[in-house]
Amino acid sequence: MPFWSKESWNASGKHCYVTGGSSGLGLALATTLAARGAHVSIVARGQQRLDDAMKQIEAKRQSPDQIFRSFSADLRGAAGANAALDAITEVHDGRTPDAIFLCAGVATPRFFVESTEQDLASGMDLGYWTEAWTAWAVTKRMVEQGRKGKIVFVASTLGYMSFVGWSSYSPARHAVRGLADTLRSELLLYDIDVHLFCPNTMHTPGYVEENRTKPQITSLIEEGDSPVSPEQAATALLKGVADGHTHISGDMVTELFRAATRGSAPYHNFVYDCILDTAAFIATPIWRSMTDSRVRAHKPEHARYLRERGLQK
Amino acid sequence: MLTSKKWDPRGKHCYVTGGSAGLGLALAILLTRKGADVSIVARHKGRLGKALELMEAERQTPNQVLRSFSCSLNDATEAWDALEAACKAHGGRCPDAIFLCAGTSTPGFFVEESEESLRRGMDNTYWAGAWTALAAAKRMVRHKAKGKIVFVSSVLAYMSIIGYASYSPGKFALRGLAETLRSELLLYPIDVHIFFPGTIYSPGYENENKTKPKVTLKIEETDDGLHPEQAAAVLLKGVQKDYFHISPDFIGNVFRTTTKGATPLNNVLIDWVYALIGWIALPVWRWTVDKAVKEHRKEHAAYLEERGFFQEDVVGTNGHVEASPGA
Numbered sequence: 164m165p166f167w168s169k170e171s172w173n174a175s176g177k178h179c180y181v182t183g184g185s186s187g188l189g190l191a192l193a194t195t196l197a198a199r200g201a202h203v204s205i206v207a208r209g210q211q212r213l214d215d216a217m218k219q220i221e222a223k224r225q226s227p228d229q230i231f232r233s234f235s236a237d238l239r240g241a242a243g244a245n246a247a248l249d250a251i252t253e254v255h256d257g258r259t260p261d262a263i264f265l266c267a268g269v270a271t272p273r274f275f276v277e278s279t280e281q282d283l284a285s286g287m288d289l290g291y292w293t294e295a296w297t298a299w300a301v302t303k304r305m306v307e308q309g310r311k312g313k314i315v316f317v318a319s320t321l322g323y324m325s326f327v328g329w330s331s332y333s334p335a336r337h338a339v340r341g342l343a344d345t346l347r348s349e350l351l352l353y354d355i356d357v358h359l360f361c362p363n364t365m366h367t368p369g370y371v372e373e374n375r376t377k378p379q380i381t382s383l384i385e386e387g388d389s390p391v392s393p394e395q396a397a398t399a400l401l402k403g404v405a406d407g408h409t410h411i412s413g414d415m416v417t418e419l420f421r422a423a424t425r426g427s428a429p430y431h432n433f434v435y436d437c438i439l440d441t442a443a444f445i446a447t448p449i450w451r452s453m454t455d456s457r458v459r460a461h462k463p464e465h466a467r468y469l470r471e472r473g474l475q476k
Numbered sequence: 477m478l479t480s481k482k483w484d485p486r487g488k489h490c491y492v493t494g495g496s497a498g499l500g501l502a503l504a505i506l507l508t509r510k511g512a513d514v515s516i517v518a519r520h521k522g523r524l525g526k527a528l529e530l531m532e533a534e535r536q537t538p539n540q541v542l543r544s545f546s547c548s549l550n551d552a553t554e555a556w557d558a559l560e561a562a563c564k565a566h567g568g569r570c571p572d573a574i575f576l577c578a579g580t581s582t583p584g585f586f587v588e589e590s591e592e593s594l595r596r597g598m599d600n601t602y603w604a605g606a607w608t609a610l611a612a613a614k615r616m617v618r619h620k621a622k623g624k625i626v627f628v629s630s631v632l633a634y635m636s637i638i639g640y641a642s643y644s645p646g647k648f649a650l651r652g653l654a655e656t657l658r659s660e661l662l663l664y665p666i667d668v669h670i671f672f673p674g675t676i677y678s679p680g681y682e683n684e685n686k687t688k689p690k691v692t693l694k695i696e697e698t699d700d701g702l703h704p705e706q707a708a709a710v711l712l713k714g715v716q717k718d719y720f721h722i723s724p725d726f727i728g729n730v731f732r733t734t735t736k737g738a739t740p741l742n743n744v745l746i747d748w749v750y751a752l753i754g755w756i757a758l759p760v761w762r763w764t765v766d767k768a769v770k771e772h773r774k775e776h777a778a779y780l781e782e783r784g785f786f787q788e789d790v791v792g793t794n795g796h797v798e799a800s801p802g803a
Contacts, residue, residue: 348638
């Protein structure tokens with residue numbers, strides 16, 4: 164869309180499909196979209212959480228015409244993604260949603276040398292495949308039906324960079340970016356827009372889960388983070404979509420990394436991105452240097468940790 | 477850095493996955509010529525046999541240990557077992573360097589991919605490298621061994637374009653893993669490197685062009701590729717210069733420096749110049765690529781029509797045909 168005719172995307176009256184919509188960012192998006200007058204469909208695995216989520220979404224109803232639906236499915240495979248899409252489009256006469264928001268993915272940080280095959284595979288399932296299968300199912304159907312729409316991928320600051328502890332998670336989040344960047348280019352064939360939201364730490368049930376396995380050194384490096392609420396993140400995401408940005412971030416740290424890894428991805432505003440680029444060029448090496456020092460300083464403690472667990476003599 | 481010795485392959489055990497063809501084979505031959513013990517790993521026994529012959533022709537000393545191991549690198553257990561077998565041939569010692577060259581590309585339109593082709597794409601780009609990296613890291617740490625893990629990604633891990641939905645995600649994922657491990661393996665005496673080549677004229681490249689969409693070929697038509705020997709030489713040089721990210725050409729360096737995030741630069745002054753060039757040139761490049769895609773719309777619609785894409789009723793997985801929706 165040429166920039167001079169940009170119409171701000173508005174959720175009102177649109178069918179928005181949110182995967183991972185029963186908790187965390189997904190739930191915050193679902194309730195925000197409902198409050199803005201959208202039809203909302205949510206998909207997740209657990210029925211109980213879906214039922215609780217539907218109550219919260221219902222509480223935001225603006226008009227009796229709004230259609231809210233939920234469906235329980237395992238989105239880690241193509242079959243689940245297709246079944247979920249069938250279910251949520253049924254009440255819309257089979258028409259594809261106007262926008263899909265691909266939230267999902269609990270992280271399980273741990274040391275690489277303590278990771279099993281299952282840990283790494285699971286990280287990719289939860290952090291990448293749950294988004295890829297739904298994106299694939301929806302894209303095919305949008306193209307079959309000749310319909311336009313928006314696909315919003317959700318990755319993480321850890322899709323732009325990484326550090327100790329994130330070997331099962333960061334690759335998956337980088338992969339999401341890879342798919343988003345490919346599709347931003349490819350789906351120009353069909354007038355389907357692609358966006359990528361990279362949130363930083365959010366106060367969600369997922370965050371509580373992740374801290375269970377997180378190595379101490381990882382927590383130490385992250386101690387300066389100030390987690391935001393999923394509602395704040397949802398608002399930032401929707402603003403970015405309305406502004407027509409391909410890559411969207413909700414916090415300054417991620418903004419700096421977005422600018423520093425932009426490559427050939429579209430920029431937001433030339434002057435603003437120039438300033439960010441310059442700031443990032445100076446700031447990110449300092450951050451990395453400090454982080455590397457902390458990891459090196461952690462060596463003796465880590466050696467003790469490995470011996471305790473029998474991973475080293 | 478000024479006083480550290482250049483890493484010398486002579487006498488070192490180098491484990492090269494994908495070592496029977498393309499970049500991997502060229503690297504295996506180069507390392508043999510430099511006096512290393514080389515283990516090559518791939519699936520096809522026949523190709524491994526031929527590769528060993530080529531490596532034998534470069535043998536420098538009678539003590540060099542040149543071996544091949546056949547396995548499916550996409551399988552975590554097989555990848556582990558192959559590494560164990562290679563270590564056994566060296567008195568149980570871990571390799572000094574792991575070069576993860578295994579990988580293939582099968583481009584295509586996203587809407588024409590199947591579940592199988594998308595999974596295979598991830599297997600052949602990411603898991604082919606990750607499983608061996610996992611096995612190697614665990615072994616090196618257990619034995620308190622010093623070593624290097626060298627990933628081979630692609631310029632399509634810095635950016636992506638139409639046709640690569642089954643390929644780029646895996647290559648981006650390799651970068652994510654390399655970034656994590658560069659940081660994490662500072663806990664041990666293990667270095668991490670990652671190579672981002674563009675086109676390499678190899679058997680893999682010929683295969684890739686069989687499925688590559690025309691519009692993708694057109695976008696890439698001005699790209700200059702490298703021969704496997706050239707790519708291998710650049711890769712080894714980059715490892716010896718202690719570069720983390722290694723790019724073999726101008727385009728690669730422009731993308732490397734403009735997507736660096738928190739990645740260390742190789743040479744601050746030169747990299748800054750690359751970044752400046754990219755800052756101006758890349759938006760223009762992207763605009764031309766987007767234009768090519770948009771101009772392809774009509775032809776693509778006809779292509780899909782020809783292949784019966786629109787003839788299929790919108791059938792859900794529950795089997796029944798849904799009402800024909802309006803456009």
